[in-house]
Amino acid sequence: MTRAYALKCPPPRVTENKRPGQRLRDHGARRRENAWRAFQAAWQKPINEMRGTAEEFFHIRRNVLVLNRVQTARLLRVTKDSVLKWEHGVHPVPFYAFLALLLISESVHYKLANEQWKDWHFAERFDADQVLPAKKRKSIAYLIHRRSGACFSSDDLLFIHGQIQKLAQLESEALALRDKVDELVGENTHLREMFRVDGVTAELHGMRAQLDALLGRVNTATVLPLRAVEGKAA
Template identity: 35%
Template sequence: MKNTTKQKKKHKRPSDKTSWAYFMQAIEPTSEAINKAFPDYHPQWLQLSQQLTIGPDNFKNLRRSLGLTVTQCAAYLRADPSTLHKWEKGVSPVPFAEFELLRLVLESVRFKTAHVKWDGWFISDDGALHSPDIGGKGFTPEQLVWSTMTRSEAALLRVEVTRLQSKLDAAVVENTALREMYLADGVIDEVASMQEKINALMTRINTARVIPFAPANIELQPQEKVA
């Protein structure tokens, strides 16, 4: 009987690992009903249900964090706006179901894409992110990561292109300056004049004719002696 009593007391608190998870998330497992219904192991969604104290201030903060007016929140919860005013003023206790519903919506992935900039975007059941501007099968996490890497690589290539373009521009400026210098000094005109003289000389050489001379055929006769 003594061991049975100890066993029951032991089951009124979370396991050591679950207690560690509560501690690391700064959550106090104060609900005795939960501790009795869930002996030892508490899944994380159950842990998070005890993250906030149910009360008028926290309810109002949840509503404002969702960007909802009292009228909008009442319409979503299928309640009268006057009822929400009573909850937020502490006149009536905030029901757990309505409080927990707002907390779950705030922490949901779908709420993260509820910003007006994400109009039309949604995450399907297979985990793909769909865009109204592209359509198709949507983006997988791997594709989004690859897209980010591609943009980073493209940024590096743009930097390299800018660097090379700067060097090319500098080379063009230098080449233009050299050409202008040669023009100013008359170098190009002088070279052109020399080319004309060379062409004329080559023309004369190519058209020159060699006139042959006949060989001399004179025989020398000995002179006669005078007596």
């Protein structure tokens, strides 16, 4: 007997009406595009409202970034005279120069550029405490120490700051109580000295009373005549 094998043909492909360049499946492109548009709207409006004045440029350059004019000119690929004319109002400050200094001053790398922060960096991790699927979990930014592995979230830093404030308050209260205890100890010592002086005074008064009694006995004592010694003239 011969077996008849049925050929399994794939179902006919349904053609969708799509625009030129559009994919049949949306691999999250629209979602990312919407997120980007929301993010762009969040930062584009403040940037459009910025006006880089000479005073603001000088403040960021001198007080925030602590750069001299030569370093600023080397950073912006301009001459030192250009920076000088911008700050003195001879020429308007180009917006790209003001925005470059502003972005550098607000960047994470600049804020952690100090020698004391060389082993710290920011990283994003998923929140493991959320009871959600892995795809829907939100990421949390952590401040991580490279050597020890210690990591702190923004909530952890706020909690630690609150505990430090409570500790400072308790230390101030303990210092006030310590001063009060020292004051009470000094007062107690003074009272004990007074009691001790009163005891010595009472003892002296007692000795004086005994001496007065002895002197009274001597004054009221009977005087006995002495017998004359034989052989001597009376």
